[in-house]
Amino acid sequence: MKKTMRAMSLLLLCGMLLLAACGKSNNGNSSGNEGSGAENAANNGGTQAEAKIEEITVAFPVITASTQELQLVEDEINKITEEKIQTHVKFLPINAGEWAQRMNLIFSGGEKLDLTYVAGQMYSNMVAKGQLIALDEQLAANGEGIKSALEEKYLNATKIGGQIYSVPTVRDLAASYGLTMRKDLVEKYNIDITAIKTLDDVENVLKTIKEKEPNVVPLIPGGPGQSFRENYLWYDPLGDTMGVLPNYDNGLKVVNLYETPEYKAFLDQIRNWYKSGYILTDAATNKTTTYELIKSGKAFAYLAMQKPGFAAQETKMSGTEMVTAELLAPMATTSNVTSASWGIPVHAEHPEHAMKFLNLMYSDPAIVNLFDWGIEGKHYVKAESEGDNVIAYPEGKDAATVGYNMLSWVFGNNFLAYVMESDDPQIWEKTAEFNKSAKPSKALGFVFDASAVKTEFAAVSNVVTQYKLPLETGSVDPEKLLPEFIEKLKSAGIDKIIAEKQKQLDEWAKANSVN
Amino acid sequence: MANTTAQRKRRFSLRRYIPLYIMMLPGLAYLIINNYLPLFGLSIAFKDINYAKGIWNSDWVGFKNFEYLFKTTDAYIITRNTLLYNAVFIVLGLAIAIVIAILLNEIRSRVARSFYQSVILLPFLISMILVSYLVYALLSVDSGFMNKTILPMLGLDPVTWYLEPKYWPYILTIVHIWKGAGYSCIVFLAAIISIDKEYYEAAELDGASKWMQIRKITLPMITPIISMLALLAIGRIFYSDFGLFYQVPMNSGALYETTNVIDTYVFRGLMQLGDVGMSSAAGFYQSLVGFVLVLVSNYIVRKFDKDNALF
Numbered sequence: 072m073k074k075t076m077r078a079m080s081l082l083l084l085c086g087m088l089l090l091a092a093c094g095k096s097n098n099g100n101s102s103g104n105e106g107s108g109a110e111n112a113a114n115n116g117g118t119q120a121e122a123k124i125e126e127i128t129v130a131f132p133v134i135t136a137s138t139q140e141l142q143l144v145e146d147e148i149n150k151i152t153e154e155k156i157q158t159h160v161k162f163l164p165i166n167a168g169e170w171a172q173r174m175n176l177i178f179s180g181g182e183k184l185d186l187t188y189v190a191g192q193m194y195s196n197m198v199a200k201g202q203l204i205a206l207d208e209q210l211a212a213n214g215e216g217i218k219s220a221l222e223e224k225y226l227n228a229t230k231i232g233g234q235i236y237s238v239p240t241v242r243d244l245a246a247s248y249g250l251t252m253r254k255d256l257v258e259k260y261n262i263d264i265t266a267i268k269t270l271d272d273v274e275n276v277l278k279t280i281k282e283k284e285p286n287v288v289p290l291i292p293g294g295p296g297q298s299f300r301e302n303y304l305w306y307d308p309l310g311d312t313m314g315v316l317p318n319y320d321n322g323l324k325v326v327n328l329y330e331t332p333e334y335k336a337f338l339d340q341i342r343n344w345y346k347s348g349y350i351l352t353d354a355a356t357n358k359t360t361t362y363e364l365i366k367s368g369k370a371f372a373y374l375a376m377q378k379p380g381f382a383a384q385e386t387k388m389s390g391t392e393m394v395t396a397e398l399l400a401p402m403a404t405t406s407n408v409t410s411a412s413w414g415i416p417v418h419a420e421h422p423e424h425a426m427k428f429l430n431l432m433y434s435d436p437a438i439v440n441l442f443d444w445g446i447e448g449k450h451y452v453k454a455e456s457e458g459d460n461v462i463a464y465p466e467g468k469d470a471a472t473v474g475y476n477m478l479s480w481v482f483g484n485n486f487l488a489y490v491m492e493s494d495d496p497q498i499w500e501k502t503a504e505f506n507k508s509a510k511p512s513k514a515l516g517f518v519f520d521a522s523a524v525k526t527e528f529a530a531v532s533n534v535v536t537q538y539k540l541p542l543e544t545g546s547v548d549p550e551k552l553l554p555e556f557i558e559k560l561k562s563a564g565i566d567k568i569i570a571e572k573q574k575q576l577d578e579w580a581k582a583n584s585v586n
Numbered sequence: 587m588a589n590t591t592a593q594r595k596r597r598f599s600l601r602r603y604i605p606l607y608i609m610m611l612p613g614l615a616y617l618i619i620n621n622y623l624p625l626f627g628l629s630i631a632f633k634d635i636n637y638a639k640g641i642w643n644s645d646w647v648g649f650k651n652f653e654y655l656f657k658t659t660d661a662y663i664i665t666r667n668t669l670l671y672n673a674v675f676i677v678l679g680l681a682i683a684i685v686i687a688i689l690l691n692e693i694r695s696r697v698a699r700s701f702y703q704s705v706i707l708l709p710f711l712i713s714m715i716l717v718s719y720l721v722y723a724l725l726s727v728d729s730g731f732m733n734k735t736i737l738p739m740l741g742l743d744p745v746t747w748y749l750e751p752k753y754w755p756y757i758l759t760i761v762h763i764w765k766g767a768g769y770s771c772i773v774f775l776a777a778i779i780s781i782d783k784e785y786y787e788a789a790e791l792d793g794a795s796k797w798m799q800i801r802k803i804t805l806p807m808i809t810p811i812i813s814m815l816a817l818l819a820i821g822r823i824f825y826s827d828f829g830l831f832y833q834v835p836m837n838s839g840a841l842y843e844t845t846n847v848i849d850t851y852v853f854r855g856l857m858q859l860g861d862v863g864m865s866s867a868a869g870f871y872q873s874l875v876g877f878v879l880v881l882v883s884n885y886i887v888r889k890f891d892k893d894n895a896l897f
Contacts, residue, residue, distance in 0.1 A: 179641075296837075352727045352728055352746075353726065353727045353728065353748065355748065355749065355838060355839070355840065356748040356836040356837075356838045358722075358836065525654070525861060525864065526650070526653045526654040526657060527654075527657075529654040529855035529856055529861075529864060530654050530657055530658045530660070530855065532854060532855050532856075532857065533658075533660060533846075533851055533854050533855045534658075534660075536837075536839055536854050537839040537840075537842045537846075538839055539839060540838070540839050540840075541749060541838070541839050541840040546746075546749055546840070547749060547840060559658075559659065562658055562659055563657070563658045563660075564657070564658075
C-alpha cells in the first residue's frame with residue numbers, strides 16, 4: 072500500500088515538474104529567439120546589391136497585419152523609390168503590441184534594419200544605449216523635405232546632447248486640455264460653452280447637470296485608469312511627472328508636483344465635486360471606457376487632452392454628439408513632440424538611402440498616401456465632389472472590410488495625407504495652425520535619462536500608482552492621505568530623482584543656451 | 587568464476603537497459619535545454635543590461651538590481667503580505683480540499699459524485715480576469731449585489747469595497763479557495779479512492795464510526811500526498827498569484843496595504859522602466875527563498891517521518 076502511494080506521489084511529482092517545465096519554456100524561448108535573430112542577421116548580411124539600387128529595411132508598427140495587402144503597397148512604393156532615389160524598400164511591419172520586445176531583439180541580434188519608427192517612451196533610452204545615430208549631417212545633406220515640413224522648434228525638440236537623433240512625424244505636436252460634453256444636454260440647458268474657462272466654470276456646469284438630470288453622472292474620467300489630473304496638465308511633466316515645471320516654465324526649477332499648493336487646491340476641488348456627487352462613484356476603479364459610459368447615456372462630460380478635430384473624433388467614437396471647451400491653451404512639451412518619430416539604427420547599412428527615403432515620407436504625397444490609405448481604386452477612391460484631398464472607401468466597403476488599415480500618424484508628414492470624407496477636410500490646416508500657435512514649454516527639448524536613479528524610480532512608481540487614482544478622482548480625503556502620500560514619496564527617494572533631473576536640466580539649459 | 591558470471595550479468599543487464607536510456611534522451615535533452623541552460627540567465631540579475639553590448643558584455647553591478655526590493659517601507663508590507671497570504675492559502679486550501687475530497691468520496695451515486703466534482707472544479711478553469719469581474723459584480727459600489735441586495739437586507743450601509751483595505755484579506759482568501767479547492771481536491775480524491783476497501787470493512791466490523799474511519803484510516807493513508815503538496819506549495823511561498831492580487835482588487839491603489847505582494851510590486855515598479863536586470867533580480871530572490879524553504883521544510887518533515895519527505 073505504502074508502495075503504491077509512493078509510486079503515485081512520484082508520478083504526481085513528475086507531472087508537476089513537467090508542468091513547471093512548460094511554464095519555464097516561455098522564458099527559454101526569448102533567449103532562443105535572440106540566437107535565431109543573430110542567425111538571421113548573418114544571413115541577411117550578404118544581401119545582393121544591384122548595380123545602383125540599394126535595399127533598405129524599414130520597420131514600423133501595424134495593428135492589423137494583412138501581409139498580402141501590405142506587399143501590394145510595398146511594390147507600389149518601390150516603383151517610386153527605385154526611380155527617384157535608387158532605393159529598394161523592404162517593409163518590416165511589427166505588431167504594435169510587441170514593438171518594444173521586437174526592437175530589443177533586433178538591436179541585440181544586429182538584425183538588418185536601416186530606418187525605424189521610434190516609440191516616444193523608448194527614445195531617450197535608445198539614445199542612451201547608443202542604438203540610434205545622430206542625424207544632423209544626413210539632414211543637412213538629404214533632408215530638405217523634412218526641414219521644410221517641420222517647424223524648427225519641433226525638430227530641435229528631439230535634440231539630445233545637442234544632436235538630433237530622430238525626426239518627429241508631422242501631426243498634432245502640442246496638446247491642450249479641456250472639457251468634452253454631450254451636445255444634447257448642453258443645448259437643453261443653454262450652457263454657454265465659450266464661457267467655460269476655468270475649473271470653477273466647470274463646477275457650475277456640473278452643478279446644473281446634477282440638479283436637473285439626477286440620473287446622469289456629470290463627470291467621468293477620461294479613460295479607465297486615468298485620473299482627472301492626468302487630463303488637466305498645468306505643468307510640464309518632464310516625461311514622468313516625478314519632478315515637474317509648473318506653468319511650463321518656473322524658471323527651469325524642478326519641483327515636486329505633489330507638494331505644490333496648486334496640487335493641493337486641485338485635490339480639494341475634485342474632492343468637493345466627489346462629495347457633491349458630481350463624479351462617478353467608482354472613478355478610481357472604473358474599467359468601462361469613456362465612450363461606453365457616454366453612449367449608454369449615463370454620463371455627461373469628461374476632461375481630456377485635446378487637438379483640432381477632437382470633438383468630431385469623440386463624436387464618432389461614442390456615437391453621441393459631443394462639444395468641447397478649452398481650459399488650458401495648447402502647449403508643446405518634449406513628450407508631445409517625441410511621442411512618434413523616426414530614426415536610423417546604429418547598424419544601418421545604408422544610412423544615406425534611409426534618409427533619402429525618410430525625406431520622401433515628409434515631402435512626397437504619393438508615398439504618404441500609399442502608407443496611410445493603400446492603393447487608389449482598391450483601398451480608397453477619390454471623392455472629388457467634397458474637395459481635392461477628400462477620399463472615401465470603395466463602394467460597399469468600410470474601414471472594417473477594406474483590408475488595409477494603418478496607424479496613419481506613424482508615417483512621416485500627415486499633412487500630405489488625404490482626409491476621409493467623414494472627417495473635417497480642413498483638419499490639416501487647423502492642425503498646422505494649432506502647432507504654430509502652441510506655446511513651447513521652457514523645457515521643450517529636454518529629455519530625462521533615469522538610469523542613474525533606477526532604484527528610486529521603481530520605488531516612486533509604486534507609491535504613485537498607489538495614491539494617484541484614489542486622490543486624483545476625489546475618492547478619498549486629501550487632508551488625511553496627501554501628507555501620507557508625500558511622506559512615502561520622500562522615503563522612496565523622489566528628492567533624489569528631482570535632484571538628478573535638475574542637474575540634467577541645468578546641463579541641458581547650458582548646452583542649448585536656454586535661460 | 588563466480589566473479590566473471592557477475593560481470594557478465596552486469597554487462598548483460600546494462601545492455602538490457604539501453605533502449606530505456608535511449609528513450610530517456612529526448613526528455614533529458616528537453617530538461618537540459620529548457621530548465622538548465624536558461625540558468626545562465628541568472629547572471630542578468632547582477633548586470634546592467636545594455637543591448638548594444640549584449641548580455642555577456644554588459645557591466646556587472648553587484649547587488650544594485652536588488653536594492654529596490656528592500657529599500658522602502660513597502661518592502662516590509664509586500665514581504666508580509668506575500669508570506670501570510672500564502673501561508674493561509676496553503677493551510678486553508680489543503681484543509682478544505684481534503685474535507686471536500688472526503689465528502690465527495692462518501693457520495694455513493696457515481697453520477698452525482700462526478701457532477702459535484704465538476705461543479706467544484708469549474709472555478710479553477712475560469713480566467714482570473716473573468717473572476718475579477720464576477721467579484722466586481724458582487725462588490726461594485728453602485729450596482730454590486732452586496733451593496734444593492736445583501737447589505738440593505740441586513741439593514742447595513744453600503745460599503746465602498748474597492749477603497750477599504752480591511753476587507754480584502756478575507757475577500758482574497760475566499761476567492762482563492764473558491765477557485766483552487768476543486769483542483770487539489772481531485773488529487774486527494776484519487777488518493778482516497780485508491781485506499782484498499784478492506785481496511786474500512788475491517789473497521790466497520792470492529793464497530794468504528796465514520797468519524798473514526800476518517801481519522802484512523804483515510805487521513806493517515808493520504809498523509810504522503812498531503813505533505814508532498816504542502817512541500818511543493820511551500821517552495822512557491824514567495825511567488826504570488828499575480829492575477830489574484832492584481833486583477834481581482836481592480837489594481838485599486840487604496841487597497842495596496844493589504845493587496846500588494848512581491849509580484850505586483852515588481853510589475854508596477856518596472857512598468858515604466860522596463861529594466862530586465864531588475865525584474866530578473868526579483869525572480870532570482872523569489873526562487874532562492876523558495877529553494878531554501880523547501881530544503882528546510884523537507885528537513886523538518888524527514889525528522890518526523892522519513893517516508894513522507896520529498897527527498
